[in-house]
Amino acid sequence: xxxxxxxxxxxxxxxxxxxxxxxxxxxxxxxxxxxxxxxxxxxxxxxxxxxxxxxxxxxxxxxxxxxxxxxxxxxxxxxxxxxxxxxxxxxxxxxxxxxxxxxxxxxxxxxxxxxxxxxxxxxxxxxxxxxxxxxxxxxxxxxxxxxxxxxxxxxxxxxxxxxxxxxxxxxxxxxxxxxxxxxxxxxxxxxxxxxxxxxxxxxxxxxxxxxxxxxxxxxxxxxxxxxxxxxxxxxxxxxxxxxxxxxxxxxxxxxxxxxxxxxxxxxxxxxxxxxxxxxxxxxxxxxxxxxxxxxxxxxxxxxxxxxxxxxxxxxxxxxxxxxxxx
Ligand code: SAM
Ligand code: SF4
Numbered sequence: 001x002x003x004x005x006x007x008x009x010x011x012x013x014x015x016x017x018x019x020x021x022x023x024x025x026x027x028x029x030x031x032x033x034x035x036x037x038x039x040x041x042x043x044x045x046x047x048x049x050x051x052x053x054x055x056x057x058x059x060x061x062x063x064x065x066x067x068x069x070x071x072x073x074x075x076x077x078x079x080x081x082x083x084x085x086x087x088x089x090x091x092x093x094x095x096x097x098x099x100x101x102x103x104x105x106x107x108x109x110x111x112x113x114x115x116x117x118x119x120x121x122x123x124x125x126x127x128x129x130x131x132x133x134x135x136x137x138x139x140x141x142x143x144x145x146x147x148x149x150x151x152x153x154x155x156x157x158x159x160x161x162x163x164x165x166x167x168x169x170x171x172x173x174x175x176x177x178x179x180x181x182x183x184x185x186x187x188x189x190x191x192x193x194x195x196x197x198x199x200x201x202x203x204x205x206x207x208x209x210x211x212x213x214x215x216x217x218x219x220x221x222x223x224x225x226x227x228x229x230x231x232x233x234x235x236x237x238x239x240x241x242x243x244x245x246x247x248x249x250x251x252x253x254x255x256x257x258x259x260x261x262x263x264x265x266x267x268x269x270x271x272x273x274x275x276x277x278x279x280x281x282x283x284x285x286x287x288x289x290x291x292x293x294x295x296x297x298x299x300x301x302x303x304x305x306x307x308x309x310x311x312x313x314x315x316x317x318x319x320x321x322x323x324x325x326x
Contacts, residue, residue: 001054001058001059001297001300003301003303004303005303005305007255007256007257007303008058009058009059009303010058010059010060011061011257012059013260013325013326014047014051014064014065014260014261015065015067015261015263016064016065016072016075016078017066017068017069018033018035018066018264019032019035019067020032020066020067020322021068021071021096021099021133022096022131022132023131023133024132025131025195025197026188026192026197026198027195027320027321027322028320028322029194029195029196030132030196033322036263041264042263042265044074044078046265046283047261048082049283049292050265050283051089051261052085053289053292053293054259054261055085055087055089056087056289057296057297059087059259060089061092062090062091062092063094063116064079064093065093065326066263066322066325067263068098068099069094069095070093076103076106077110079093079107079111080110082111083111083112084111090113091112092114092115092116093112093114093116094115094116094325094326095115095116095117095118096117097115097117097118097138097146098142099142100115100117100139100141100142100145100146101141102145104142104146104149105149108146108149108151112151114151114155115151115154116155116156117156117157119143119156119157120159120160120161120165121168122168122171123136124136124137126164143156152180153182153241154180154181155181155182156175156184157184157186158172158184159187160202160207161188161200161202162200166203166207166211169185169208169211169212170214172185173215173242176235176239176240176241177235177237177238177239179240180240181241182227182232182240182241182242183241184230184243185203185205185242185243186245186247187203187205187247187248188200188203188248189202189248189321191320191321192317193316202248204249205245205250206249208244212233212235217236218233218234218235218242219234219235220232221234228245229245229252229255230243230244231243231245231246249310251306253306256270259300260324260325261279262323262325263323264280265279266280267295267296268299268324269299270304270307272314272317273307274317276299277295277298277299277302279292279296282295
């Protein structure tokens with residue numbers, strides 16, 4: 001599957017729910033969200049049909065996301081079904097880690113290769129302040145369980161903010177000295193002006209790199225497609241790696257290979273672009289697989305050349321991040 005700019009589309013992000021068991025201040029309002037009506041959310045068998053069609057068109061990697069994907073009932077057997085598709089796509093998952101401790105082994109057995117765990121602070125008081133819930137211990141136990149289950153390398157995703165967790169950048173980076181993990185810093189994307197953290201300053205990756213200098217010289221590692229848009233580095237003698245993802249300041253749209261399917265059955269070609277294609281009508285009105293494939297091809301074709309987040313004409317996306325899936 002190619003888009004009109006010659007990019008090969010082989011990575012699908014699938015949001016299985018917009019619900020979540022945390023309320024991160026940069027992602028969700030305190031009261032939670034008006035949840036999608038049950039009937040508006042794709043059933044697993046509908047999602048499986050979409051993913052099967054996407055795999056026939058060349059998708060090779062699926063990232064299950066949300067909201068929090070592990071809160072949706074039946075997720076383990078759904079992953080089992082995804083992993084059993086004839087094309088044997090790689091199945092990965094992005095999670096806040098709260099439920100990982102109790103689910104990691106079953107997820108691995110179902111065919112999940114790896115997890116990305118989002119964790120912005122290592123301090124319990126800050127965790128509670130940011131997510132409006134307790135749970136740091138559970139997340140750390142979840143990471144340990146994922147590692148024990150063999151979902152390697154563990155990837156941690158951190159969004160650094162000025163005057164919130166910027167003094168922990170070095171602490172996170174030090175984790176790579178002892179653990180074979182990918183510790184990845186990601187720029188905050190100010191896409192929802194109504195949220196608590198909308199006006200907080202996210203740190204640029206240049207600023208993160210400067211903070212890391214106190215730990216010694218960072219060795220730049222060769223580009224690997226598996227690292228996506230992350231620039232990868234290693235500290236002297238470290239077991240793990242550090243990733244810097246300049247999602248706002250960087251220009252990696254030229255290599256974008258993604259489509260995003262959301263829980264309500266719409267497909268987006270770009271996180272920041274409101275253009276969407278609706279799959280639900282075809283799924284529910286007896287449309288055949290070729291009609292479904294055509295809609296996915298249309299969505300790929302509608303991918304914009306690049307995002308406009310740095311332009312003065314940028315229009316805020318009409319969904320928050322928990323609805324798109326990151
Ligand atoms: N609940 C899961 C989690 O937190 O990993 C999966 C969904 S969450 C929407 C996916 C990712 O989006 C998380 O790593 C989260 O930190 C990130 N995210 C949410 N809002 C963001 C924003 N405004 N800018 C950058 N990343 C954001
Ligand atoms: Fe939930 Fe993930 Fe959003 Fe936090 S970032 S509120 S864990 S969906």
